[in-house]
Amino acid sequence: MSGVSATGGVTMSRTWAAREPLAVRDVDDRRAVQRRRPLLDGATVAIGRTTRFVTRLWGGGTAMPGLVVERLNPGFVARALAPLPFGVVVVSGTNGKTTTTRLVVELLRGQGLDVFTNPSGSNFSRGVASALLGRVDSFGRIRADIAVLELDEAHGVHFVADVQPRHSLLLNVFRDQLDRFGEIDTTARLLGEIAKRTSGTVVLNRDDPRVAAIADTVWPTPVSFFGIDPTLRDRFPNDDELHSRDSDPERPEQLADVLLTAVETNRATFEFDGARHTVDLRVRGSYNQLNAAAAMALVRAILGDAVDERALLDTVSLVTSAFGRGEIIEVRGTSVELILVKNPASFRLALESFDPVDCATVVAVNDHDSDSRDVSWLWDVDFSTLQHSGVAMVTGTRAADMALRLRYDGIHPSAVETNLRRALERLLASNSGRTIRIYCTYTAMLQLRRHLAALTPLAGIDG
Amino acid sequence: MTNPIRIVHLYPREMNIYGDRGNVLTLARRLEWHGYAAQVIPVNRGDRLPTGTDLIVGGGGQDSGQGLVVCDLARLGPDLAAMADDAVPMLMVCGLYQLFGHAFRTGSGTILHGIGVLDIETMSSPRRMIGNVVARSDDFGQIIGYENHSGRTTLGPRVRPLGRVDVGVGNNGTDGTEGARFNNLIGTYLHGSLLPKNPAIADHLIQIAVRRRFDSAQLRTLDESLSDEARRVALTRPR
Numbered sequence: 001m002s003g004v005s006a007t008g009g010v011t012m013s014r015t016w017a018a019r020e021p022l023a024v025r026d027v028d029d030r031r032a033v034q035r036r037r038p039l040l041d042g043a044t045v046a047i048g049r050t051t052r053f054v055t056r057l058w059g060g061g062t063a064m065p066g067l068v069v070e071r072l073n074p075g076f077v078a079r080a081l082a083p084l085p086f087g088v089v090v091v092s093g094t095n096g097k098t099t100t101t102r103l104v105v106e107l108l109r110g111q112g113l114d115v116f117t118n119p120s121g122s123n124f125s126r127g128v129a130s131a132l133l134g135r136v137d138s139f140g141r142i143r144a145d146i147a148v149l150e151l152d153e154a155h156g157v158h159f160v161a162d163v164q165p166r167h168s169l170l171l172n173v174f175r176d177q178l179d180r181f182g183e184i185d186t187t188a189r190l191l192g193e194i195a196k197r198t199s200g201t202v203v204l205n206r207d208d209p210r211v212a213a214i215a216d217t218v219w220p221t222p223v224s225f226f227g228i229d230p231t232l233r234d235r236f237p238n239d240d241e242l243h244s245r246d247s248d249p250e251r252p253e254q255l256a257d258v259l260l261t262a263v264e265t266n267r268a269t270f271e272f273d274g275a276r277h278t279v280d281l282r283v284r285g286s287y288n289q290l291n292a293a294a295a296m297a298l299v300r301a302i303l304g305d306a307v308d309e310r311a312l313l314d315t316v317s318l319v320t321s322a323f324g325r326g327e328i329i330e331v332r333g334t335s336v337e338l339i340l341v342k343n344p345a346s347f348r349l350a351l352e353s354f355d356p357v358d359c360a361t362v363v364a365v366n367d368h369d370s371d372s373r374d375v376s377w378l379w380d381v382d383f384s385t386l387q388h389s390g391v392a393m394v395t396g397t398r399a400a401d402m403a404l405r406l407r408y409d410g411i412h413p414s415a416v417e418t419n420l421r422r423a424l425e426r427l428l429a430s431n432s433g434r435t436i437r438i439y440c441t442y443t444a445m446l447q448l449r450r451h452l453a454a455l456t457p458l459a460g461i462d463g
Numbered sequence: 464m465t466n467p468i469r470i471v472h473l474y475p476r477e478m479n480i481y482g483d484r485g486n487v488l489t490l491a492r493r494l495e496w497h498g499y500a501a502q503v504i505p506v507n508r509g510d511r512l513p514t515g516t517d518l519i520v521g522g523g524g525q526d527s528g529q530g531l532v533v534c535d536l537a538r539l540g541p542d543l544a545a546m547a548d549d550a551v552p553m554l555m556v557c558g559l560y561q562l563f564g565h566a567f568r569t570g571s572g573t574i575l576h577g578i579g580v581l582d583i584e585t586m587s588s589p590r591r592m593i594g595n596v597v598a599r600s601d602d603f604g605q606i607i608g609y610e611n612h613s614g615r616t617t618l619g620p621r622v623r624p625l626g627r628v629d630v631g632v633g634n635n636g637t638d639g640t641e642g643a644r645f646n647n648l649i650g651t652y653l654h655g656s657l658l659p660k661n662p663a664i665a666d667h668l669i670q671i672a673v674r675r676r677f678d679s680a681q682l683r684t685l686d687e688s689l690s691d692e693a694r695r696v697a698l699t700r701p702r
Contacts, residue, residue: 175480178611183525184480240476367700373594374609379485379656397700400693404659407689408485408492416692 041140044073048133066126078162080132086146088163092156092194093171095346096291098322101150103295110315116144124155153190160197168194169203169298173210174239174345177372192217201301206254208238226297227256258297263289279317284326285353292316324445331456337437340445344380351385359435360392364444365402371441375401383409395423396444421451467500468672473521474532475505478558483522485656489665497682508535512542517672523557533575536562540578547580552647552671560650561585561614581643581650582619594702596631598641603663607697608653618643625651647671662690
């Protein structure tokens, strides 16, 4: 059964939009943004695109056109997204947003929908505005069925105040950038705000107590859950279980719409509608297998009975990880793997997912604003699984802290090189034909990709 | 060594937020490097303090975590006070530093009663104090750490500060002090984690624990080149 065909996406989507239950306040909000301003929006598109053309000539980034649009016409983004027949859906949480958003986008495309999405990056709302410039007509009207947006926890609250999400998917709350957010509970509250603004369905992780608790605060908005089978709990500890595995025995078990029941290397089993489906996956790492369950739960919430189950499973097996999240880059016969680690949970799950044998393991730790200025979090990660294979090099602004951290787990890195470009050159020179696996923080990942792009053509990096 | 030095880790489930595990790991490893066996004993809510405790380490938590442990800590309070009076070495960071004092007034005006082992009082302030810290002390030299707290702590006459702040805020931002000491108990806002980058403080605690247990302590000279380098780099990073 294929409820939404590739050709009939828009027609079907309008039927679906009409079926969505809307609260009174939502209708009021929509009327407000639907007051169209075609002349202003048309002028904004023209000026924004000119800015984009000029900044590209100068070799500038993508933020500038978005900034121009924001300053010139603050209501532009909300108005451009308002007529989407399937509305706006958002994905948030501390870990896995980028790859999960990518999964949701591809799954919806596999169901025949025309999907608009935002590039993952540092400035959220400017990124959305910039991306919209490429997708709207001359009057600022978008041509797509649905928008799927990756929402940073902090920017998210401001964004959903202007643009009400139809559905939201909230993945997890792990300790992350505490120098920015202060407390994990603060982050959980921000996610709760996103949930409260959602008009359709809120999709939640039943095994993360801070996320699951949001269910009690959104009534009467419908809630759906994704989760892991209890037998897998040891492999997917939530933040409370990072330090002691004696998880709360009283934890209530919500019924999950999509359940991850088994994980293997590159293969996972999902249960929904009472049946189990084992599929091969190209996204790497067990944590991305859970993200796949989350993405499928969101797509099922969006499409309801119209979802094409076969296409859903076929598509999920084909999606690859987002850049820098298990990405493999070939340079002169050497494979360089970039694995983003941004907090204790993601580092632990990555170490559990990838076998260190037969590769040169490298850790790159920066302490810029987009990483974490505080490097205490390295002490929450257990590195003893690297004892046998060793660590070839530590690099980044805080390479010295990383070397010190490893010493206390009995590991002596073969080299310490603060400079990322020099580190990469040395690694490539001494590991010809091997695999170099680099666990890297966010800005270290971006810098390493730039240096790699100078050696080999790379998607997403100009010249 | 058949008779390990016993390190109690207080409330690892709720009070673990800023890499506090690093302090416990550092004490255990360094004890081994100095030739002594170490045993880490987690004490969670409802657990009893083990007999023969040599060292106690506690960390920071969220406001909610502090709310959860405050009642249980009152239960352990008399024992912990007796041990502090008996000069058992302890390190309390951030949240448990505050709760080892008399009281912590939260942002909403609620008063969390501490166990009063340290003569300090803490008031919540609207602005969070976050960033790299450099302090100095006569006993330990330069102290390198990272602070992230909303409480402003004032010291009473029965404690002395751990150090004076050169970079950062410390206890309250007005008197220039950081941390508090009473007998062999050290309270501080600094993590990072504190002990791996400040081996002088780690070995100070170890020395006391070993001497109390075995009447004498001979610590070895360890290679500190990695922590020296991490300290040097930390000094160059922006606040």
